[in-house]
Amino acid sequence: MEINNLTKHFNISSGTFRTQQLNAVDNISFRLFQGETLGIVVVNHGVGNP
Known part of the structure; x- marks a missing residue:
């Protein structure tokens, strides 16, 4: 499986x-092979988190 520009x-x-926009994933690509x-x-790392 190949994912491009997710x-x-x-x-x-x-x-x-x-409202605020949370960018969870920004323009990533990857390939997974069988197995x-x-x-x-x-x-x-928001306020109050280490």
Whole structure:
């Protein structure tokens, strides 16, 4: 399987009339061959996180 230029953004509500865009994945490409596995690790360094 081959994926090219994958982008995924989410709109997150941050108040009554405000939204912010979260860029989860931005323009990545990859190829998986038979028997391979893809793992995705999320690291959050927001306020209050180490």
